[in-house]
Amino acid sequence: MTKIKTQLDVDADGVLTFLQITDTHLFAKPDGELLGVNTRESFLAVIAKVLKQARPIQGILATGDISQDHTPESYRLFAEHINQLEKPCFWLPGNHDFQPAMLAEFATAGISPAKQLVSKYWQVILLDTQELGVPHGRLKQEQLTQLQGFLDEYPDKHALVLLHHHVQPAGCKWLDQHDLKNADELFAMLKQYPQVKALVCGHIHQEMDRQYDQFRLLATPSTCIQFKPHCDDFTLDEQGPGWRYLDLLPNGDINTQVYRLADGRFAGDAKATGY
Numbered sequence: 541m542t543k544i545k546t547q548l549d550v551d552a553d554g555v556l557t558f559l560q561i562t563d564t565h566l567f568a569k570p571d572g573e574l575l576g577v578n579t580r581e582s583f584l585a586v587i588a589k590v591l592k593q594a595r596p597i598q599g600i601l602a603t604g605d606i607s608q609d610h611t612p613e614s615y616r617l618f619a620e621h622i623n624q625l626e627k628p629c630f631w632l633p634g635n636h637d638f639q640p641a642m643l644a645e646f647a648t649a650g651i652s653p654a655k656q657l658v659s660k661y662w663q664v665i666l667l668d669t670q671e672l673g674v675p676h677g678r679l680k681q682e683q684l685t686q687l688q689g690f691l692d693e694y695p696d697k698h699a700l701v702l703l704h705h706h707v708q709p710a711g712c713k714w715l716d717q718h719d720l721k722n723a724d725e726l727f728a729m730l731k732q733y734p735q736v737k738a739l740v741c742g743h744i745h746q747e748m749d750r751q752y753d754q755f756r757l758l759a760t761p762s763t764c765i766q767f768k769p770h771c772d773d774f775t776l777d778e779q780g781p782g783w784r785y786l787d788l789l790p791n792g793d794i795n796t797q798v799y800r801l802a803d804g805r806f807a808g809d810a811k812a813t814g815y
């Protein structure tokens with residue numbers, strides 16, 4: 541049986557720190573491009589910068605859309621380079637992922653399939669919101685039941701929930717059609733658990749940090765193309781690829797920072813009208 545729970549240590553101050561990497565959209569072909577951006581090159585540039593930052597982390601969270609072409613090679617490429625960071629990586633699928641290849645390649649590369657990460661003060665839960673063949677997301681009953689089970693198991697630990705799709709409108713009309721369709725159901729359940737501090741997603745290829753009821757909602761830039769905030773129609777942003785650090789503090793607070801590549805090499809095709 542797949543081992544779904546794992547334990548993580550904290551640093552000397554009791555802090556659990558993660559790197560979040562999302563929406564890499566990798567191809568098997570080295571010259572694979574998404575709207576004019578070579579996603580392999582932008583991902584490698586992000587990894588190079590993260591290595592240079594040399595920030596101590598306990599793990600990496602990969603929040604979906606790892607592949608753009610569904611190939612085993614694209615997942616192998618991700619694994620090969622994420623393993624350069626020499627920290628455990630945990631993952632969940634996005635709408636673009638092909639889970640059979642993802643599972644197989646990550647298992648071969650020694651990347652854990654764990655979905656419940658338990659530490660001294662926190663537990664981190666990774667959800668599968670993929671609905672096959674469509675860009676929007678939905679949590680199946682089994683996912684909701686599993687989430688509830690995890691939260692019941694550790695009422696005294698703060699909880700961070702990760703999922704690919706956004707749970708509140710991002711403010712881009714075209715993108716908000718592709719949100720999590722049963723977010724109301726999710727929130728109705730989560731509101732019974734005061735230990736849930738935040739939900740962290742990918743999918744919207746832009747940074748977000750806002751409060752909704754008891755929950756902090758965070759979204760993180762992709763390592764390739766960026767979607768421009770507050771646009772009714774599909775619009776690319778000129779900002780560079782990004783990544784996020786999350787410090788989970790013993791008292792339940794979260795310190796977080798987004799970084800971006802600043803060199804302008806990965807701006808994408810400004811005339812693109814969709815992807």
Ligand SMILES: [Fe+2]
Nearest residue numbers: 563605634743
């Ligand atoms: Fe994506």
